[in-house]
Amino acid sequence: MNITVKPIAVAHNSRRSPQDDDWARIPTRIVLESDVPAESLAGMDTFSHLEIIYYFHMQPENGIVTGSDHPRENTTWPKMGIFAQRKKARPNRLGATIVEIDHVDVTERTIHVRRFDGIDGTPVLDIKPLMREFLPVSEIRQPGWSTELMRDYW
Amino acid sequence: MNITVKPIAVAHNSRRSPQDDDWARIPTRIVLESDVPAESLAGMDTFSHLEIIYYFHMQPENGIVTGSDHPRENTTWPKMGIFAQRKKARPNRLGATIVEIDHVDVTERTIHVRRFDGIDGTPVLDIKPLMREFLPVSEIRQPGWSTELMRDYW
Numbered sequence: 001m002n003i004t005v006k007p008i009a010v011a012h013n014s015r016r017s018p019q020d021d022d023w024a025r026i027p028t029r030i031v032l033e034s035d036v037p038a039e040s041l042a043g044m045d046t047f048s049h050l051e052i053i054y055y056f057h058m059q060p061e062n063g064i065v066t067g068s069d070h071p072r073e074n075t076t077w078p079k080m081g082i083f084a085q086r087k088k089a090r091p092n093r094l095g096a097t098i099v100e101i102d103h104v105d106v107t108e109r110t111i112h113v114r115r116f117d118g119i120d121g122t123p124v125l126d127i128k129p130l131m132r133e134f135l136p137v138s139e140i141r142q143p144g145w146s147t148e149l150m151r152d153y154w
Numbered sequence: 155m156n157i158t159v160k161p162i163a164v165a166h167n168s169r170r171s172p173q174d175d176d177w178a179r180i181p182t183r184i185v186l187e188s189d190v191p192a193e194s195l196a197g198m199d200t201f202s203h204l205e206i207i208y209y210f211h212m213q214p215e216n217g218i219v220t221g222s223d224h225p226r227e228n229t230t231w232p233k234m235g236i237f238a239q240r241k242k243a244r245p246n247r248l249g250a251t252i253v254e255i256d257h258v259d260v261t262e263r264t265i266h267v268r269r270f271d272g273i274d275g276t277p278v279l280d281i282k283p284l285m286r287e288f289l290p291v292s293e294i295r296q297p298g299w300s301t302e303l304m305r306d307y308w
Contacts (some may be wrong), residue, residue, distance in 0.1 A: 001277065003159050003209055005246040008237075018215035036245070039221035042235035050237075053207060053248055055157055066195035081196035083162075083204075083281040091190070092159040094207055094280045096250060098290055115291075121156065126248045127237040132294050133304035136252055137269075140286050141202035150287035 007123035008036050009111075011054065015119045018058055018088070020072065024154035027102065028116040030124055032109040041111065045104045049130035052116060055123045056093040063089045077145040085146075095122075098130055113154065161277035162190050163265075165208065169273045172212055172242070174226065178308035181256065182270040184278055186263040195265065199258045203284035206270060209277045210247040217243045231299035239300075249276075250283055269308065 012030040030052070032038065044050075068081045069089075084088050099113040111127070167182040184206070186192065198204075222235045223243075236244050251271055256266040265281070 001161055003161075003277070003279070005157050005159060005248070007155055007157075008245050037221045040235040040237050042222045042238060043232060043297070044235055044238035046257060046295075046297040047238065047300075048293065049290050051250055053250060067191045068196045070257050081194040081198055083194050084196060084198035084201065084232075084283050086282050086285075090280065091162050092279050094159070096205055096207060096280075096282060096290060098288070100292055123157070125246050126159070126244065126250075128250060129238050129296065129300070130290065130294060131240075131296050131300050133301075133305055133307060134252060135289065136203050136254070136284065137308075138254055140284060141200075141203065142285050143197070143200040143282065145285075146201075146285050148281070150285055153287060 007055070007125060008033055009127065010118060011118050011120070011122040011124055013116070013120050017111065018119060021152040023117040024115055028113050030111040030127070035038045038106050041104055041106050041109070044111065044129065047129040048101060050099050050111070050113065051128040051130055052097055052099055052102060052124060053126040054095045054118050055125055056088045056095055057092050057121065057123055059088050060117065064091060065089050066091055070078050071145060072147055075127040075150070089104060159279050161187055161279060163187055163211070163278040163281065164272070165270060165272050165276040165278055167270070167274050177271040178269055182267050184265040184267060184281070192260050192263045195258055195260050195263070198265065198283065199255065201283040202255060203260060204253050204255060204265070204267065205282040205284055206251055206253055206278060207280040208249045208272050209279055210242045210249055211277055212273065212276065213242050213247050218245060219243050220245055225299060225303055231303070239249040
């Protein structure tokens, strides 16, 4: 079963090539594709945060990990299944992140956001408003390597 | 630009048809597709929560909203852009939710989870471990209708 999806927007920012860390200081503009109506953004500014689903378009198909690997190829961290880490080189090459809305410019068909972790030109596949009720209600547990990996991410 | 994705797993639970509410009490099994190695789940049980990206496979293409509409077609709620609400009938038909891991059975290629909000047979496109650092750091603001809509969701 193959599923075809199409970008509904493109992200623009100052980061031109894939990098691991320091995403928080980079502002991003998410601009709707020409066949998507501006009306799709109506009322968005009543929310503070969005979930963005996007596509790792710079990831070559032949490097994708389907089994397990060290996060960031760092062998001091354990080998983890690809679905137990967030490495870009993953089946379907989908990224997901929560961003803060700076402001929505409906006329310009543009959402100005902070804390987006994709590079310039990233195709955006979906945008959903964040509701508190979708956040975890039970305690979050995660291994030490992931806390280390995230130290300079934002 | 068309992007082709393929299910990496399928969700199984007792809910046979689309419904809006009462998701929390339904346990779900997420079973890897036959061409995905069990090793992709290695180490997953060191995390408590997962983000699941899935496909609304029961949503017919011809009902998709590209502009704006009332959430749940409830006219007492404002008309919202499709990217300012989480309606299933959306471009690319992608769903995203955070689930709690009950347990991971690597041999059976199965993840037992709670708080998955898709029906039986839902194709899963990606699974990512939740790290605290991906949750919002600033205050969450959302409109009244969304709080009302979410009242009986879980």
